Amino acid sequence: MSKLRVAVLGAKGRIGSEAVRAVEAAEDLELVAALGRGDKLETLVEAEAQVVVELTNPGAVMGNLDFCVRHGIHAVVGTTGWTDDRLAQLHTSLAASPEVGVLIAPNFSIGAVLTMQFAQQAARFFESVEVIELHHPNKADAPSGTAARTAQLIAAARKEAGSAPQPDATTTALDGARGADVDGIPVHSVRLRGLLAHQEVLLGGEGETLTIRHDSLHHSSFMPGILLGVRRVVTTPGLTMGLENFLDLG
Ligand SMILES: NC(=O)C1=CN([C@@H]2O[C@H](COP(=O)(O)OP(=O)(O)OC[C@H]3O[C@@H](n4cnc5c(N)ncnc54)[C@H](OP(=O)(O)O)[C@@H]3O)[C@@H](O)[C@H]2O)C=CC1
Numbered sequence: 590m591s592k593l594r595v596a597v598l599g600a601k602g603r604i605g606s607e608a609v610r611a612v613e614a615a616e617d618l619e620l621v622a623a624l625g626r627g628d629k630l631e632t633l634v635e636a637e638a639q640v641v642v643e644l645t646n647p648g649a650v651m652g653n654l655d656f657c658v659r660h661g662i663h664a665v666v667g668t669t670g671w672t673d674d675r676l677a678q679l680h681t682s683l684a685a686s687p688e689v690g691v692l693i694a695p696n697f698s699i700g701a702v703l704t705m706q707f708a709q710q711a712a713r714f715f716e717s718v719e720v721i722e723l724h725h726p727n728k729a730d731a732p733s734g735t736a737a738r739t740a741q742l743i744a745a746a747r748k749e750a751g752s753a754p755q756p757d758a759t760t761t762a763l764d765g766a767r768g769a770d771v772d773g774i775p776v777h778s779v780r781l782r783g784l785l786a787h788q789e790v791l792l793g794g795e796g797e798t799l800t801i802r803h804d805s806l807h808h809s810s811f812m813p814g815i816l817l818g819v820r821r822v823v824t825t826p827g828l829t830m831g832l833e834n835f836l837d838l839g
């Protein structure tokens with residue numbers, strides 16, 4: 590059986606370099622290109638890449654995806670910083686190439702995917718919910734893509750359940766003291782040397798709290814998810830939002 594031809598964009602970065610090693614080590618995949626800043630995207634076509642793993646930064650991802658979609662190359666996207674406008678732009682590109690599959694995964698680690706699912710499940714049972722994400726200080730975006738997605742899922746679950754607004758009597762606060770407001774859910778971002786990627790979802794009700802915490806301790810935590818995404822995206826045309834769509838979570 591022929592191997593799937595895979596390229597990595599952002600190949601010298603923290604997660605990109607780990608992804609290069611993971612693709613090289615996978616028996617059913619062949620690494621045909623590993624591109625960094627300044628390298629020509631045409632290389633992807635010359636190398637006959639079938640799937641790109643996009644791990645660059647919010648400033649580069651849109652141009653890279655536009656190129657891939659126009660050239661019929663599937664994409665697994667870990668780069669964060671997604672907005673509704675960006676998603677709309679991607680939908681427009683994909684409409685012209687309906688055979689192409691793009692997976693956007695705010696987080697490739699199984700623990701983070703489960704954190705999002707558990708938080709969504711728990712959200713309607715508690716009066717208060719807040720998200721704290723903690724990352725290494727070299728991270729470009731805040732809040733993290735995972736925290737933004739978690740808050741969106743929590744907000745959607747609460748809306749569907751008809752939950753009351755969260756109790757919060759704050760009338761005076763320093764700017765930022767209550768975090769960023771993501772669909773009504775406060776999200777707090779910590780940047781600390783020594784950390785990698787961590788998140789807590791704090792839920793509070795009368796006389797009790799529930800904390801759901803996930804820690805990525807090494808970039809290896811993201812690799813099984815990336816490889817799963819690569820294998821599945823080639824037979825999943827259109828936009829898939831979240832790795833959970835490729836996992837059997839029961
Ligand atoms: N979904 C997930 O599970 C995860 C997602 N991420 C996300 O992945 C992204 C990368 O994170 P991280 O590895 O820590 O960041 P890094 O800054 O370490 O890596 C990004 C790399 O991309 C390179 N780059 C910049 N522009 C381009 C371009 N146009 N084409 C090709 N390469 C380019 C950078 O080069 P230079 O240094 O010269 O700028 C750098 O080597 C972030 O958005 C992060 O949030 C990270 C971990 C997990």
Ligand SMILES: O=C(O)C1=N[C@H](C(=O)O)C[C@H](O)C1
Pocket residue numbers: 669695696697724728729732733734735736785786787
């Ligand atoms: O930049 C990182 O490191 C990470 N980025 C992703 C995010 O923004 O959620 C995933 C993970 O948190 C690591």
